[in-house]
Amino acid sequence: MQSNILDFISQQYNTMTRSSKKLADYIFTNKSMVQYMSITSLAEASGVSEATITRFCRGLGLAGYNEFKLALARVDHTTVTGDPTDTGAAVTDGDSFENVCRKLYQTDVKAMSETLELMDTDSTAKAVDLLSGARRVFCFGQGGSNVMAMEAWARFSTASSQFLHIEDSHMQAMAAALCDEQDVILFFSYSGSTRDMLDVLRPAKNGGAKIILITHFSNSPAAALSDVILLCGSNESPLQSGSIAAKIGQMFIIDYLFYAYCLKNPERCAKAREATAQATARKLL
Structure with a gap:
């Protein structure tokens, strides 16, 4: 070829x-x-x-x-960094370091703005209801998306002990196979189209677990299996895999989900956050 x-x-x-x-x-x-x-x-x-x-x-x-x-x-017309040249925020090899920082700032802010525009209050409320009523919430993802899953687990772990994270894809599949209608899978996948993802979501769905998907695409194999879809902004080309902008959009979703969860469960979350804060305080110098 x-x-x-x-x-x-x-x-x-x-x-x-x-x-x-x-x-x-x-x-x-x-x-x-x-x-x-x-x-x-x-x-x-x-x-x-x-x-x-x-x-x-x-x-x-x-x-x-x-x-x-x-x-x-x-x-396509791309720079050495994989950025499309038809965007004003494309980083080129002729940029000064200050210009690089300014362009990255513009890209990251745009990712948050796009995510905010894609936010659906009804979907968010349904997601929070599922998280609040779950026996266990597994935060899953693969590759770079696993970093987001870990971030979600770390954030929610300050407010509840029901959130769990498993890094290995085989162990994820095993845990998913044992899920039932009392469990929720909070799954991160920018594309929503990976084989490892289906190995986790299909058995979880078959067992009756509810699935909350954080993705960029509303139409994907993962979306078809999901009960709630939360969309993040930022276009990511194949040459930009793992871009920070895409992760910032997903982190924004984690943040607003977390605060919505705490507002729905104020007493439980306040008690847990006080306990976790005291537990970590003694580790600081």
Whole structure:
């Protein structure tokens, strides 16, 4: 396969099926946007099935859709840091350190603003009700999202002992298999489309557990299994995996969930926060 995926698609276009040509037409028209889309979002936008997209990618000699997005990101106008050059906050190798800091600040603030715009009060209230009524709340995620899951566990652990965190994906799957209707899974996944994620969410759902998903995409395999979906802002290209901006959007959700939880359970949380504060106070010099 050639290094420029768009050129390769052009060369193969006349031999493609009708549905593949329809997909290719959409990609050419929206090439800068497609790299930020989930496979479900692209299927809906282009009017083809997810299976068509998978076959399309494999026909190009790629392992799957994620590898296609990475190839598309490489030929898009990006900087050495993976930032798209069509945004004013893109960091370039010609920026001074002060300009880098200012651009990162703009990007991070934008992520919080977008997350605030995506906030749904009804979904938040339902999530808080599920958290408050749960016997156990497992904070799960994989890769960079596991860092967010750990952050949520650390935050909520100051107010309740019902929140638990397991780092290893195998142990997550085992815990999920033993979940029932009294348990809640608070799951972090920016894409909502990973195999390890499904290995956790499917058995948890089968056991009756409720699932709260924090993600960027409302249409994804994880979203289909979830009872509540909370959306974070910030577009993240394949070359920006693990971006701080995306994490800041998710941390904002953790923060407003935490305060909503405390407001719903004031006495219990106040007592727990006092006890945990005293426990850690003696460790400070």
